Amino acid sequence: MSSPTDAAPNATSSSAVIATPSPVTMAIALALLLATQVLATDVYLPALPMLARDLSAAMPAAQATMSAFVLTFGLAQLLWGPVADRFGRRPVLCAGVALFALASLGAALASDVSAVIGWRAVQGIGVAASVVCARAMLRDVFEPQRGAHVMSHALGGLGLIAVAAPVAGGAIAAVAGWRSTMALLAGLGAGLLAFVVWIVPETARTRNPQATQLRALLGQLRRTMAHPAFRAWTALVCASYGGLMVFLTGSSFLLIEQLGLSMWECGLAVGSNSLVYVAGTFACRRLLARYGLVGTVQRGAMFSAAAGVVLAWAATQPTTSVWAVVLPQWIFALGHSVHQACGQAGAVGPFPRAAGVASALAGFLLALTATAVTLWLGVALSANRPQIYFATLATMAGLTALIAWTLVRRHGAQPT
Template structure:
């Protein structure tokens, strides 16, 4: 233990925390990410028309959110190691609710983008603290099972978000999506206040000091297991980002769906993701984290190559396109729980900082995908195919090489 750390056993409330409350907390806190992204996706064409915004600016509403989300994690992670998870969570959720409420009132796309960035900073606190909380309470393999259960709950939220978002967009336009988002984050804030105690077993007074923080970040980044898992999570999310931010223009603009139909279609992909998390959970006891990720790589690659084949052949079959998206989402259900636990597993005393760095890498990659998508998005299936196939191939390669060699905790 570093001499600067203040060690203490978990407080009585954290020790008595029922597992089902932990799983629910994970589902809600990590579920803030799909709520923040998926709820407004069916309304993107309406937002573009309502604010008379060019496509590049519309795509920046997602890219700015993710860039702020990534940068915010580099702040929120060390803060949670310094002051504990609970105060950072409460402040972040309040900031997120305020940013969404302001975005619902925005009259200009630039203002909307800025308020999405505010939401990204608040979201960073939610996700970083949730990941760190798992490391606070569980050893890596048990934590992977709990994380998988929480991410199954996230899948339910991800299933509901675009469905509700499509109905809201059809009923009240894009502003209703932001209003609902603000209410959701406020409700989760109340849950945390009432049900979730502090879980950090120690505080590090130097966690936010520039010198020690930079040394710790360098130490984390140099760890081969961390690099393997962080790159896996970033690459699998890159393909998912294209599916989230690009499919509304393809399904609605090219394949002729309504906003409500698109919301339901996107929601079905969340069911595939949930199935993937259950499949992953069954394999974990026998194959471990790295072995489960290895299996997930086959689903991810199959989904990406199928989407590319459909795009190059210009096969405008909704069932086939959705089927390819289901395969990718199934693989994502393997990589997310394993990757989020694997990245922080070697750092029990700096779980918040490790989680933050992994999240920053993910957000930086997603931001780059957003910039590319803003220029490449033309509503074609070919664009969608390339945008999913390349990250799928990279994800599978990482799962079968780097993660296979370095990803198992303790190896």
């Protein structure tokens, strides 16, 4: 049954042709659309130290190329979500993917780090459209538990892309420099735009003419934030993704600058995390069939907690190693794969007629968390103390487990 928090009193039926894609088609579309966020970070992640040297940028400025992307990615979702509820998913997808491709080309041609930061901010705006619409499409077509199952398939495919992205990025950067990673993103963006135009159907069955009006938007945002299930699932996703961002933004400097790995080897280390993540999505689907959304998350949190314990131990050691970086991250990735599939489906579940706004608000809060993490690491890692990296990641892992065992246990199964 729909919750009153999903009220959209002036929603109208769509005059466009609405398709109901199969679960396989949806999983492929979701994987490719969500992949824009992964590609925008993971492809050029191994080249980040090279970018800093080539442009004579200090570490905080180099990290700002990540935080600028994440910040606009979060803010723009608050724009794209209501627009997608008003006009449908396909127009927003086409605009966002085109913007991503153009911004990637601009970053490849940038002459200084300030220009890279600016183009990365534009990239974030484009990627926000893809991710908001992907999550909203999931709710357009499926109920929450079925949606989590389809999302786990999509995240499995996304994980395979994430395995290849840093490896390819490191190899390309080693041969042709960091600019080549941005050129690659521009080409991939153009290909994705063609996929959206020719393959991805419109899934929004209603339009809300008031979705972009300020009063109606603020009212829907307030109702969404007031829903206990939304708060619980969104807090879980934010904490878990915050932990992933610690790894993504801090590991390359730790592995390359302090432990002496090449960009290629760093790409393999980052890619191995994604491979474990894929394995976690298989486990997630089996757990969902047996325990449901909330029960699956309770079990996934055991991996989050175990990773937190190992990371807390690593933070107390005077020296570190590649295994100290990679092994606890593998454990964390197993839990993360569960929390992302269940959390993203659970957050939009109560809002079948306002999925765009719910997806946008969840994405904004997630990006706000990630921005805070990257800004903190940009300053903290300047001191060349790897213990700060381990302590930050341990904190996020422990917080993830705590949220799963308290807020999600209490509110995650509320009727939608």
